[in-house]
Amino acid sequence: xxxxxxxxxxxxxxxxxxxxxxxxxxxxxxxxxxxxxxxxxxxxxxxxxxxxxxxxxxxxxxxxxxxxxxxxxxxxxxxxxxxxxxxxxxxxxxxxxxxxxxxxxxxxxxxxxxxxxxxxxxxxxxxxxxxxxxxxxxxxxxxxxxxxxxxxxxxxxxxxxxxxxxxxxxxxxxxxxxxxxxxxxxxxxxxxxxxxxxxxxxxxxxxxxxxxxxxxxxxxxxxxxxxxxxxxxxxxxxxxxxxxxxxxxxxxxxxxxxxxxxxxxxxxxxxxxxxxxxxxxxxxxxxxxxxxxxxxxxxxxxxxxxxxxxxxxxxxxxxxxxxxxxxxxxxxxxxxxxxxxxxxxxxxxxxxx
Amino acid sequence: xxxxxxxxxxxxxxxxxxxxxxxxxxxxxxxxxxxxxxxxxxxxxxxxxxxxxxxxxxxxxxxxxxxxxxxxxxxxxxxxxxxxxxxxxxxxxxxxxxxxxxxxxxxxxxxxxxxxxxxxxxxxxxxxxxxxxxxxxxxxxxxxxxxxxxxxxxxxxxxxxxxxxxxxxxxxxxxxxxxxxxxxxxxxxxxxxxxxxxxxxxxxxxxxxxxxxxxxxxxxx
Numbered sequence: 001x002x003x004x005x006x007x008x009x010x011x012x013x014x015x016x017x018x019x020x021x022x023x024x025x026x027x028x029x030x031x032x033x034x035x036x037x038x039x040x041x042x043x044x045x046x047x048x049x050x051x052x053x054x055x056x057x058x059x060x061x062x063x064x065x066x067x068x069x070x071x072x073x074x075x076x077x078x079x080x081x082x083x084x085x086x087x088x089x090x091x092x093x094x095x096x097x098x099x100x101x102x103x104x105x106x107x108x109x110x111x112x113x114x115x116x117x118x119x120x121x122x123x124x125x126x127x128x129x130x131x132x133x134x135x136x137x138x139x140x141x142x143x144x145x146x147x148x149x150x151x152x153x154x155x156x157x158x159x160x161x162x163x164x165x166x167x168x169x170x171x172x173x174x175x176x177x178x179x180x181x182x183x184x185x186x187x188x189x190x191x192x193x194x195x196x197x198x199x200x201x202x203x204x205x206x207x208x209x210x211x212x213x214x215x216x217x218x219x220x221x222x223x224x225x226x227x228x229x230x231x232x233x234x235x236x237x238x239x240x241x242x243x244x245x246x247x248x249x250x251x252x253x254x255x256x257x258x259x260x261x262x263x264x265x266x267x268x269x270x271x272x273x274x275x276x277x278x279x280x281x282x283x284x285x286x287x288x289x290x291x292x293x294x295x296x297x298x299x300x301x302x303x304x305x306x307x308x309x310x311x312x313x314x315x316x317x318x319x320x321x322x323x324x325x326x327x328x329x330x331x332x333x334x335x336x337x338x339x340x341x342x343x344x345x346x347x348x349x350x351x352x353x
Numbered sequence: 354x355x356x357x358x359x360x361x362x363x364x365x366x367x368x369x370x371x372x373x374x375x376x377x378x379x380x381x382x383x384x385x386x387x388x389x390x391x392x393x394x395x396x397x398x399x400x401x402x403x404x405x406x407x408x409x410x411x412x413x414x415x416x417x418x419x420x421x422x423x424x425x426x427x428x429x430x431x432x433x434x435x436x437x438x439x440x441x442x443x444x445x446x447x448x449x450x451x452x453x454x455x456x457x458x459x460x461x462x463x464x465x466x467x468x469x470x471x472x473x474x475x476x477x478x479x480x481x482x483x484x485x486x487x488x489x490x491x492x493x494x495x496x497x498x499x500x501x502x503x504x505x506x507x508x509x510x511x512x513x514x515x516x517x518x519x520x521x522x523x524x525x526x527x528x529x530x531x532x533x534x535x536x537x538x539x540x541x542x543x544x545x546x547x548x549x550x551x552x553x554x555x556x557x558x559x560x561x562x563x564x565x566x567x568x569x570x571x572x573x574x
Contacts, residue, residue: 048488049483051423051424052487075487096449096468096532097470097483097532098471100471122470123478123481124478126462127463139464139478139480140475140478141514142475142515167462167479168464168479170459176479212460225459254410256462271459271460271461271462272486273427273428273429273430273460279466302358309404342424342486342487343462
């Protein structure tokens, strides 16, 4: 019978090894800072510009916990999300002089993997996604206008470059196209539509409104800005004509940023200048009729939508707030770890939830 | 040569931020800094010099850049057209300078500062205001005796858009620019005044602060 203990000893060793390997795997998994349930759930991605190197803070929207922080190679000034791949694209603007950058970063926020696409021109400052491509607006002005770069997201390669008339203006996407504001030869304000597939451009006169932001509501571009008072103008996405224009009351400054949240259109006025408001304005997403104010516990400097919920970055407190716009109730608040943000942006990945 | 420039510039910057400048909008004392023409300046083909990576990197790193210190809260809404923005931080030595264009300003996300950034071509550009907040200190300078010319100065600077960047070209070479030179040239050629506080080959951003013609109308950290 002495030999009968050997099989049990063998089994014991195997079990012990399995337990040890399991422990190592768990420790390694935690050490990589991988999100637990966030692998497939909805995520908010917040840009913290920082100084020298920006950070993407990935928040698991189901738990409100920070799931991951992704350090980028330089200062990024804007982010956008590609709906089909879920990749987050950042405009890697960098600093001045030798610190300037000329890249788009493509981040898989579920794994933390980052790829950089080098651009032929320095200083990309704004980015939007449309038609499987990322479009980046540069600070560089050529003879035919401000330079933009198009990056094919699937292949992570430069798809082309183009120019928009005049100095760099507002930059946005709506109705499957890229939109920007520019200046004509006589100084007249223009609204330009860029076809994401062909990079061809159409220009339309913008009238007297001074554009300060571009957003999308009900599939149409909305120009935000000032026309004596704060205003929002809905544009026909096909011919660039004005569909309707409304005054936006109750904000300290003219509107500059907005997002559609279900049937509502949440409008903010954060410009980076004082006075900084603590309220947003809710409009009807289709008619833009005023629905009243939405008080925010903080300074709303960046907005995004997660289904029927509104995501707000509070610049002052360095928090991501999830708000029910129908009641104004804060559903969750996530500390981003850095109060007093210089500026920020937020996007949602996997918004199905 | 550039090591000397860096050391001297760091000393100048250290003096710049001494407590003597802590109150009001008085001008800080700045120690003399290098201002003799570099050997590279003899190379009239400045673009070819820029293509020499080892040469250009050292030169450019010693003269501009930065953005690894703190942040500032510069209030762009308080600025006029052609006010000069100078940003500094411990790593940048001389920092960066630009000329404000109020007509294009809609918030810190807008591109409203005319300056020159490293680009072999198209160096003069409209820079995004938000980037100017990513420095530890920001100064706003105004030229009080020339406020009547501020639109003309701004427009002159805007007409230099697309011209290449070079730190090796002299101040009077109008074919290429570096950041503080754009503001200097715009005022020099429109109003006739020389904003270089200490003369010499280069006009550094700190020279614009030190000029007898400029007033510090804002300082943020």
